[in-house]
Amino acid sequence: MKNKYLLGVFGDEEHLLDAFEDLKANSYKIEEVYSPYPIHEILTGMGHKTRMTHAAFALGVVAVLGLLGFMYYAAVISWPLIYGGKPFNAFPSFIVVTLVATILIVTLGTLFFFSARAKIFPGKKAEIIHEGATDDKFVIVFNASDIKDNKDELYRLLKRHGVEDIVEK
Amino acid sequence: MYNTEFRGKLIEGNKSLGQISQDIVRPIDAKTPRWWFISMGISLVMLGLGLYAKYITVTEGIGSWGLNNSVGWGWAIINFVWWIGIGHAGTAFSIFLLILRQKWRTSINRAAEAMTVVAVMCAGLFPLLHMGRVWNFFFVLPYPNTRGPLWVNFNSPLFWDFVAITAYLLISASFWYFGMVPDFATIRDTTKSKIKKAVYGFFAFGWTGSSKEWLRYEALAFILGGIAAVLVVSVHSIVSTDFAVSVVPGWHTTIFPPYFVVGAIFSGFAMVLTLVTMIRKLYKMNDFITDSHVDAVTRVLIFVSLIMGTAYFTEVFIAWYSASEYEYYMFFKNRVFGEYAFQFWAMVICNAFIPQLFWWKKIRSNITAVFIISLFINLGMWFERFNIVVTTLAKDFLPAAWAGYSPSYIEILLFIGTLGLFGAGVLMFFRYIPMIAIHEVKSVAKYDKPSHERKHRNHEE
Amino acid sequence: MNKYWRSIEELNDSSKLKQEELTNEIANKKALNDPESIETFASTRRDFLKVFGFSVAGAAVVASCKKPVEKAIPYLVRPEEIIPGQCNYYASSYFEENEYCGVLVKVRDGRPIKIEGNEQSSLTKGGTSARVQASVMSLYDLARYKEPLATGEKITWEKVNNEIPQKLEEIAQADGKIVLLTSTVISPTYRQVITELQERFQGLDWIQYDAVSSSGMLEANDRSFGKAAIPTYHFDKAKVIVSFGADFLGTWISPVEFTKQYSSRRNPDLKEQMSRHYQVESMMTLTGSNADERVVIKSSDEGIVLLNLYNEIAKQLGGTTYAVDQSSTDLSFIVRDLLLSKGESLVVCGSNNPDHQVIVNAINSMLGNYGATIDMISTNRVKQGDDRKMSQFVEDLLNGKVDALLAVDVNPVYNYPQGEAIKDAIEKLKLSVAFAKEKQETAEACKYILPLPHYLESWGDTEPTDGKFSLIQPTIHPLFNSRPVQEVFLAWCGKTGNYRDVIKFYWEANVFPKQTDNTEFTSWWNTVLQRGVFDEISVPEEQPIIDVTSLKATTTRIKSVSKTQGDVEVVVYEMNGKGNGAMANNPWSMEMPDSVSKVSWDNFAAISPRKAIELGVDNEDMVALGDLELPVFIQPGQEENTIAVALGFGRSVSGKVAEGAGFNVYPFINVVEGRRMYQAFSTVKKLNKTYPLAMTQTHHSMEGREIVREAVLEEYSRKANAGNESHERHEKHHVTLYDEPEFPAHQWGLAIDLNKCTGCGNCTIACQAENNVAVIGKEQVRNRRIMHWIRIDRYYSENPENPKTYHQPVMCQHCDNAPCENVCPVSATMHSNEGLNQMVYNRCVGTRYCINNCPYKVRRFNWFKYANNEKFDFNVNNDLGKMVLNPDVTVRSRGVVEKCSLCVQRIQEKKLEAKLENRQLNDGEIQPACMQTCPADAIVFGDLKDPESRISKLFEHPRNYHLIEELHTLPSVGYLTKIRNPHKG
């Protein structure tokens, strides 16, 4: 880590949110916010967006077409076989597999997207910024270079909103 | 839209976030209690017996079971359906209650999901083991091969079933696992033990709790929740096609898919109830799993039990109304008043009548009574599957081919083995995994704060 | 088919004979000629027999998982008639346990694997019985004697041929008594050999002994006609058949012959000419279960009932009547019917009491049946044992008056009532020689045990009925060091040479002159050998006149039996398909469920339902009948105070299969004045014990379902679809979303005439032999896991004390909308373009869903590994027994489902033949095993696409219906409604 970080550690959600809104209002550049559980206001406030839902939908479309296509190929073109007097293309029978297998493919695919985009994967070493961020602390992280001009003001602002601790790293 | 006043407090004891972490993680850090070792020992012995039975089954053949030319499926399939039904609770809890915005699920869904994964594993064993040539299991997979290539039969409910069970196991396992990732991170960051730090650190996949992670995490939960909701309905519907697609009287009915789904939810909730009452007792989690949680589950059970009763009645009614002599015989001369009347009435009493006791507040609030009734429901659901699988096969079309069925000790040991596996799995879960979703409980803990402390705003998620 | 009949005799010149020997040597040398190696030689392959053209020995590279090197060993000199991988058929004859049948032996790569009926035989006409089918298995029985033994030690034939004649000579010199005890001899050449032996050893007494004798008939006919013989019967000429306890469809005299005759008249389209069958009996026999009317009487009342019947008829016809107690059984309707069809009726009686038979003779004579349905000129020879001679011999033996015994293929120690005493007496004899095929009680008591060849290994000739000759020819080189008894006897007489030459010589001198068409013996002989049979053209002769005085003497002995002689009457009988116990070590035979009770592997005390309630017993409870403890089986149709127990079980010395199967009830046989009576009085007591019985069917009611559809002839003559009215309705309801299945060339189907089917079970065993169906043993049968591809369902209806019985063969129905096909996940079962429901063993993973979803429950699962498994020590657990396997059919492994394939290997074979001959298939050319050998001609196979085929006609027949057709499974198997022909009014 080349950069120095400044961490504002809060004890509860209300104070964090107050501070967060104030910081946003004062157009501080917030590097990241760490919390033990997802806080809707922060997620929207940070301005990130994810297109995972779109990816999942696209995956679903591909899966449905692929599965139906595969089953049609296997049952009608590749080696047609007669089962119980049914026609080769016993379409309604294919629906069940299509449905379930699509769900499976979408799930696994979404997990993969998630893993890739959120960089959450087996063996990853966590870059822990603050030990309490997964327990009971809410941490706002600033990049030291972004705030070196108005550091004191920031300190004051944070303290005003009941910050428990300010750590420079 | 969500009314805590109505439901009461979600978490008792007015805990801080830190306390929540501590309370839930405590069993993992604390010294393992003696009862844990005892029950683990028992579970492992049962598991061992099951392994022995599996060994015999695989080396000697399915002949070591009590099946015959007419009754081709017995305890194995009964237990399979039973376990799958139980395995329904996890997703049902997480997904349905999530969709219904039922915050009270947060204390229970982890246990329910864990139970799902273990139960589906138990269930999945049976279709494998009941194959005559389990070593050729891969024939079920439609993979390109040097046989022409020869594919599989997409019309077969067993193939559907295979796909559905595989999907269900994978999806519920990943759903459960990704739900635990932030909690593993919590343990990683709070524990003192170096080994635990390393191990839980590995399983936490590098989770830190940043807003970027949470954003995608929420999206993931949203997607999985949405599509898994379909799964909740589809899996047991597909399991029911194992029977409903056949031509045999007693199986060949259109009521089966909804009937199985409801039955699964019923047995799943009952098993959840069994488990959470135990967790409450053993780990003193009364603050998290409150009386109101138990109360909510029992209310659901009353409702579902009524549906079950209706389904039983409908089946019997249609058997008469359809004027099919085979159906009529199956239900009236075989099940209701015949050779298998005991199993039929055991099913009806356990599933349709006993849960009606929950109408009384006194019983609902008596944890022991709730525990016992939940066991009765589990038993009743087992009888339901017996009723479906065996009674039909024992007496179908040609009386000359009618044959009775009684399980061999191998089949019984197999079942005991899965109980052992379930026990061991659940105990491992108690011991090594946070029993309650920490981050979710934390997120709802704020609603329990006195309203003056909450100056907030928008309660939507 | 003629083309395929070959005979070894075609290779008559000496060089070819040498070749034959050489071939056999190559084929058998490795594993078989050394008897010890059979037990020790172990093959590593589960079905090493599925080889073609050469014998293969698999040799796995030691302790590595490399592909085993397989060897292909060609014939050194390939015999001309053997094409590796092709079958040859040889005509031969079966005569064992007094049952005769003309057969074709299917030989593949030098080993007989299947018996088929010989359609050229004018007696059995292509039918066989279950015993005949199972007999090929006895060839490969481990319990067979492999070497000549003297007091348990191996000796050589040379020594045998030196020592024994010497000793016989000594005894003959000292005026000692030598007895030659054989079963009935129907071979003219064998008789001549015996005569020669008698000339050689003065004082050699020849006694024929049958385990289940018909001596009573011989004696009665002697009294009535002065001819101690059994007449031939013509059931096909009889409009009314009355049988008093004679199980002529199952075990009596010549069941295959009689079934052929009987079923030909069971055609309702003959209208009034369809036969009516009355059965008067005390126990439920297979024949009784097929009767139009069945009357239950006590077996001790039989005489009175018969004499009353005689009196009734005599009254009507103005004959002499005799004073007798009034019988409580009203047979007036039978009398009416008999009188209406004089000269077209037939009364038979199964009793061994000559008095009863004399009355029956008198009745038949009054009705003018002699010369019409009964022939006393050309007589039946299959049972010639004389009870009184035998009992005299036993008395002598026990009194030490016999010095030497030559026992040929008989087993009195087991199957004579005083067996134990006989055993002790034999052991004290100066000389005792047993000729025996396999381990048996009498042989073990004898000093010398000389192995007999199986009939498939030996030459022989037969004359089962006067003027009907047939030949037995070997189809395999003797597997063991055995010699035909005739050759041994000739050797003792100082003659050498093989028996075949003796037969030829005899035939040239005695049979050849009986015909005029051929002038050259050798060519005639070759034709006969190819056909297997030769019928002398008989000149019609006047039937002998009955001696009426014989009846008068008899009637005085017919009395009511006082009740004081015991609680119950015990009737002992032969079980259909099991015989008298000589084949007890045959796993096919043992596992075949009894045609009536559906119990396999055991005999039991059959008790009437009412008696069971009275005694408070249920199936599998044990009762004590006198001293003998027996399990109970509740048999509907049993006379209330009669308990029936089958003979032929409880062998004390035998092979492994027969061990512990059932109980020996031969001691129940009464010897009255030297005659063996198969009834006894006894006490019955409930015991607090149970004994497991392997029942293959436990529910006996059709529950009102239209499974076997039936009507009576009267209705049927009015309305063609009588009893089958719902067929039309169901056909109308056949509505489907999908197109009807279409088959481009063939659509195979099977039609089963329930009117003809007698339920004898021959098809079950024929199928088992053809399709390598596994034997699974009593315990597994009891677990309801029997593997038979074709089972015969038997239902009862109405009065349990005298029910109506139904037999219905059920095999895979080859449904065009097969429920099983839809549910298999791995495509192990699906439809062929010839309408077959295919089952691919090697694809099956054993989910058993198809079994569950089959409405007919005809699919079978391999619950265990049945081949090469110590726990299933039947034929496929040893290399000798495996020789019987059909190499065209896979031996199924553990965990796969199997079922009837409509003998697809035969379909394919015949199709290929047609292609090679550049022609279309002919109707009737393809015959599945069940159809080929059905003695009742109840099964028809054919192509439904061919509108002219027999099967298409039958499928159009108004009697045709399908099993559970309301399910719209579109089976390719049709059943023809059962039409009963009860008496009117």
Add this chain to the structure above:
Amino acid sequence: MGQIRGICRIVHSIILLVLLVDFSVVAAENPVDNDHQTQKKEVIKDGKRLFMGLLPFDRKHESCVSCHHVVAIDTFSWYPSALEIANLYHAKADKDLEKVLMEPMGNKMSEVHQEYQFKEEDVKAIKTYLDSLVVDNGVEPKPSVNNLFLFLFLGILITLSLVDLIFTRRIKYRIIPVIVLLACGGYQAKMLMFEAKALGRSKDYAPDQPIKFSHKVHAGENQIDCKYCHNTVDKSRSAGIPSVNLCLNCHSLVREGSNSGQFEINKIHQAVENGQSVEWIRIHKLPDHAYFNHAQHVGVAKLDCNKCHGEVEKMHVLKQESDMSMGWCVNCHRETHVNMGENKYYSSYKEQHEAYARGDKNAFTADELGSNDCMRCHY
């Protein structure tokens, strides 16, 4: 089409590898020390030297071993191996060997054994050596790597590297465990593939036969029709391996081969004399659950033998040309046309036959008439 080897075989071979321990038994020597033995050993040693060409003796030729190899070799050789010679002369006297060496029979042998001059004791030594080969069975026991242990060892390495990669991280350079992982995994995969191949069908299987029978010589150079020897091919399920007396039809006259001299052909005569048939190694072998009938394919469909068996007439050593997998059968049925017009049997296929007669469709594949139905081969 998916020619990917079935997962089946891999699974099978994993099971087999785990189950079967490849114990290589090393024959323990059992020295019996006495004078006679030592003396004999010396003679054997001498004989071996002579045979191997280590002891120079007066001749211009190559050593015996250069043609008559002692250990199994990869390449095909027409010459009888030392062991074969040893077996043949084991029961005979030294003189016989000497006679054969000095007065070679037949053209081939005379050509290569020109002007051989041996001392009597040399011949005796060689004979003794050869006899010793018969006793030892000619093959020297070779220690072989124990496959299972190797496989397990590789498995352990993989596990260790995985553990380090994820948990312990003791090794500084991450690339090392990755390389170990890949290498071990790759080798294991190779072992599995090898075993899997050996286990199932064996394309290119070309074992040594007891007689060096060359299809190239017979079917190629001499143009003998396949059906002359395999004469049941068009009427029976089995093509028929010719019985020994069939060989004699020609070889009672043809006593010497162009390549192998008299040695190989003599084996046939010996077989007849001893009354013992030749034990050929079987090459083409379908599994027991698959039914194949030559008559259908040759007799009816008139297929050329080469279609399945390859260019046999160019093979000295016969090998399996096709993999004989189910896919191979089935795909051929999908391509091969039926003799619709010629064979009257096919008029049973009414619709198709009419279409053919009308000329609507001029060819039907075997598959279209149902030859790919399961129960055409599996019953």
